[in-house]
Amino acid sequence: MSHEHVSNTKRIWFVFGLLSVVTTIEVILGIQKPEFLHMTNFLGMNLLNWIFIILTIYKAYYIVWAFMHMEGETPALRRAVVWTVIFLILYLVFILLTEGHYVFGVFRDATIKWNF
């Protein structure tokens, strides 16, 4: 916690630049969809999607740490918020995506046609 309130303007503009650059990269990749990334699968998802998700988490980190000033909070508050959210979201996403994939298999292999 910074008791002396020095101006953080420089850091704010730096983070803004960073977020803009990352967003621009995402948009360029999303429009061009380079073949070697889009067609290469890694752990059930193509590389392009992995890049998008990693860049998103990178942006989220900077928004929370710099803009929401998480870097200035006590470690206890930081962990209470971040660890809780990350654990619960990973848990939820894992369960729902696994289940969704399973239901997909059921539909695909069933003898009944669902959508024709």
Add this chain to the structure above:
Amino acid sequence: MGSTVTTANTVGKTWDGGNEPLGASYGKLMMWFFIVSDALTFSGFLAAYGFSRFKFIETWPLADEVFTHFPFAHGVAAPMYYVALMTFILIFSSVTMVLAVDAGHQMKQGKVAFYMFLTIIGGLIFVGSQAWEWKNFIHGEYGAIETKGGSLLQFVDATGKRVALEEFADTSIPKEREQLTRGKAKWFMEEGSLPTYSVEQIQAGFKSHPDLLVRIETINSAETVANTKGLNENPALNSPKHKLILSRAESEKRLADATIVVEGANLQRNEYGSKLFADFFFFITGFHGFHVFSGVLINIIIFINVLLGTYEKRRTYEMVEKVGLYWHFVDLVWVFVFTFFYLV
């Protein structure tokens, strides 16, 4: 920074009460509580979206074919540009918000007010952009046909380019019935608007345009082609990870099963593909838009208080910090919505 309010010296008083392990004021802690619970709400929505998408992974609409509009650029396919612009607007309003917080730390009333004002403008532009996005989404562009089995048929020409219903519908055939309105019946009798064309008009128009082909929802890949054996797809037009285009004979066969003409999107069906796609789009971007809207309202309240000098009298601008936390959270959610709806 909670330190602006909590001043108690806590050293060596671990068990004597008055200890503040989180070093944050009550108001800020409660904002963090809210943000954590709201974050879990949004991740619930996005995870549900992921569930449905994994469930229909082979037929889910492709985002860059759906969101292709840009203001003043009619008929130009501009995937992603508009939503990228919206993202920049929101990030920028986040920056002005954090600049307002920063100015608050230095007790500069005028600067705080100025940056709060910019933040409010940015928020309003974002909500307006979202409304425009919704308008295009609801209105649709090409139109499609729903079959008896609930799948969606879209139309392309011989080169694989999308064709709108109005370009080939045979309007010489009378529509099966008129729109029911109050004026033509009893005062309590009305119905939702009918599609511009009837199924018969589309079928006849398709017959008289021999170069037209049907495009189905299934995404082209080695697997889907293997799974849909016997499907006579069109090898010349189909490329990987695009929707499958059928041969003319197969197209006619599919079109014979047509039941409903679909134009644009509503909560029941949409011309883009999976019915759930529009539901999730409306629900998640709508819920986010509602957050932006209420954020703008709260910002306006705080802005007025800044102008009135409320926080000068309190000798602290912590209120700006708290509303700032909320505003950044809304931005944070958008970063994820952007990725999972438009990019992935």
